[in-house]
Amino acid sequence: MSKDTIWDRFLKPLFSTFLLNKEQIEQTQKAIDWEEETQELKDPSISYPQYYKSQNFHGIAGGYLTSAAAVTYDPITQYVLPPNETIVRQALLDKIVGYPKKIIDLGCGTGSGTLALKKLFPDSQVMGIDLSPYMLALARYKAKEQHLIIDWRHGIAESTTLANNSVNLVTISLLFHELPTKIIKSVLDEVFRLLTPGGQVLILDGNQKVINRASWLANVFEEPYIKEYAQGNLDSWLVSVGFGEIKTDDIWLIHQITRAVKPG
Numbered sequence: 001m002s003k004d005t006i007w008d009r010f011l012k013p014l015f016s017t018f019l020l021n022k023e024q025i026e027q028t029q030k031a032i033d034w035e036e037e038t039q040e041l042k043d044p045s046i047s048y049p050q051y052y053k054s055q056n057f058h059g060i061a062g063g064y065l066t067s068a069a070a071v072t073y074d075p076i077t078q079y080v081l082p083p084n085e086t087i088v089r090q091a092l093l094d095k096i097v098g099y100p101k102k103i104i105d106l107g108c109g110t111g112s113g114t115l116a117l118k119k120l121f122p123d124s125q126v127m128g129i130d131l132s133p134y135m136l137a138l139a140r141y142k143a144k145e146q147h148l149i150i151d152w153r154h155g156i157a158e159s160t161t162l163a164n165n166s167v168n169l170v171t172i173s174l175l176f177h178e179l180p181t182k183i184i185k186s187v188l189d190e191v192f193r194l195l196t197p198g199g200q201v202l203i204l205d206g207n208q209k210v211i212n213r214a215s216w217l218a219n220v221f222e223e224p225y226i227k228e229y230a231q232g233n234l235d236s237w238l239v240s241v242g243f244g245e246i247k248t249d250d251i252w253l254i255h256q257i258t259r260a261v262k263p264g
């Protein structure tokens with residue numbers, strides 16, 4: 001692990017000394033039988049892509065394939081979505097048009113956004129897909145605590161194996177800055193295939209223009225593909241896949257939310 005990023009030198013010690021509620025993290029760690037839950041969630045046919053298993057996202061050794069990554073994710077995320085995680089996630093929900101019946105949250109992580117979708121659309125079928133059984137185990141635990149029925153699937157965003165034209169809404173939050181551009185384009189192809197004609201995709205992530213201009217932002221967290229992400233343009237990637245009605249809005253300067261529709 002590199003020792004000279006801003007994250008390593010300043011933020012990690014700050015987080016671990018002052019900002020993280022260690023008791024709460026330990027409680028979550030103990031509340032889940034990680035071995036049993038991850039075995040149950042794992043799809044044995046999945047092999048982890050090289051870009052995923054070879055990187056230490058957020059500076060955590062082992063990337064997302066550890067319980068440590070899962071239990072620290074929510075406590076850290078609440079500080080890295082200024083002005084506030086709830087406001088930023090709500091901004092995505094506010095852009096959804098209509099009442100989508102079938103919803104997929106791709107790269108759902110610990111399910112914070114997925115749970116919010118189910119609360120907003122209680123009559124809809126909501127599915128959360130993620131490559132990490134550890135993140136899914138925590139997502140499932142949170143859903144059980146809140147009595148929310150969500151279908152959690154171990155899966156690869158760029159090849160879900162789900163049916164063509166079967167989903168009305170796909171949401172993707174905080175995933176693309178962690179993927180090589182080539183994979184982002186494959187994910188968008190997959191989303192296009194999954195959506196019904198007229199179906200919508202909503203994407204929340206770092207603001208490409210701002211991160212590209214302020215390159216120090218890209219160095220703050222140990223994100224291996226963020227510079228590549230920031231140099232690109234999500235709108236043009238969506239155009240190349242065939243999406244229409246594409247609109248990207250800046251959200252609190254450092255985030256962006258994009259909505260696009262599969263022509264129907």
Ligand SMILES: C[S@@+](CC[C@H](N)C(=O)[O-])C[C@H]1O[C@@H](n2cnc3c(N)ncnc32)[C@H](O)[C@@H]1O
Pocket residue numbers: 052064077106107108109110111112113129130131132135155156157158172173174175178
């Ligand atoms: C930064 S987290 C975002 C989690 C969640 N969407 C949120 O808003 O908090 C990125 C998540 O994407 C997952 N992920 C990364 N690459 C993926 C892929 N190709 N397919 C499915 N999930 C992936 C990781 O395991 C991780 O849980």
